[in-house]
Amino acid sequence: MRRWLPHPLLALALFAVWLLLTQSASPGQIVLGLVVALIATHAMAALRPGPVTIGRPTAILKLTGIVIADIIRSNFAVASIILFRRRERISGFVDLPLELTNPHGLAILGVIITATPGSLWVEFDRNRSSVLIHVLDLVDEDQWVRLIKHRYETLLLEIFGR
Numbered sequence: 001m002r003r004w005l006p007h008p009l010l011a012l013a014l015f016a017v018w019l020l021l022t023q024s025a026s027p028g029q030i031v032l033g034l035v036v037a038l039i040a041t042h043a044m045a046a047l048r049p050g051p052v053t054i055g056r057p058t059a060i061l062k063l064t065g066i067v068i069a070d071i072i073r074s075n076f077a078v079a080s081i082i083l084f085r086r087r088e089r090i091s092g093f094v095d096l097p098l099e100l101t102n103p104h105g106l107a108i109l110g111v112i113i114t115a116t117p118g119s120l121w122v123e124f125d126r127n128r129s130s131v132l133i134h135v136l137d138l139v140d141e142d143q144w145v146r147l148i149k150h151r152y153e154t155l156l157l158e159i160f161g162r
Contacts, residue, residue, distance in 0.1 A: 004038075006045035011037040052104050052160075059158040066151055071116050078117040081137055092138035093122065096131045096145055100153050105160035112152055 005011055018033035019025055054060070081089055100106060109131075110121040118136040125132070135144060 005041060007041040010044060011041045014040050050103075054159055055161055056158045059155045063152070063155040063159070066155070067112050067116075070151070074117045074119075078136060081118075089137050090139070091134065091136050092141070094133045094135055094138065094141050094144045096133055096148055098129050098131060098149075098153060099162065100156055100160075101129065101162050102156075102160040105156040109148075109152055109156055113148070 014037040015033045018036055019029060022029050022033075098106075098109075100109065106124065110124075113119050113121045113131075113133060120134040121131060122134050123132040124130075133144070133148075138144070
């Protein structure tokens, strides 16, 4: 059964959403919804990375605390930049070399960088093992590289390994 339908709940949800969006339960829409649900669940099965292994669970708590504090701090900093415009802001791109290669760790790093106001994960270059990040208020590129590597990447390496 799993070979034909790798994620049955996802398939059912996609099928229901398809019928709700088309507002029709005609035979053609039912067949089309089933085909879309079947193809989408197979695509999800193909995209699923390997199992997660966690090295140091205590590092998860530390990383969570750091990320929450950084998001709060960054919200105030971005609001200050936008509302008060004390100086001309210079936005720019930072090329960040990474040691982290674990897909789960990279995904979490992408979420952290993008969820923090004022920064955005733009592109990952697997060949060079680097990330291109857009920063709203770029003063010192090297400081951003040190900040992300020290605060996030080291903990993610402890959690997921390389």
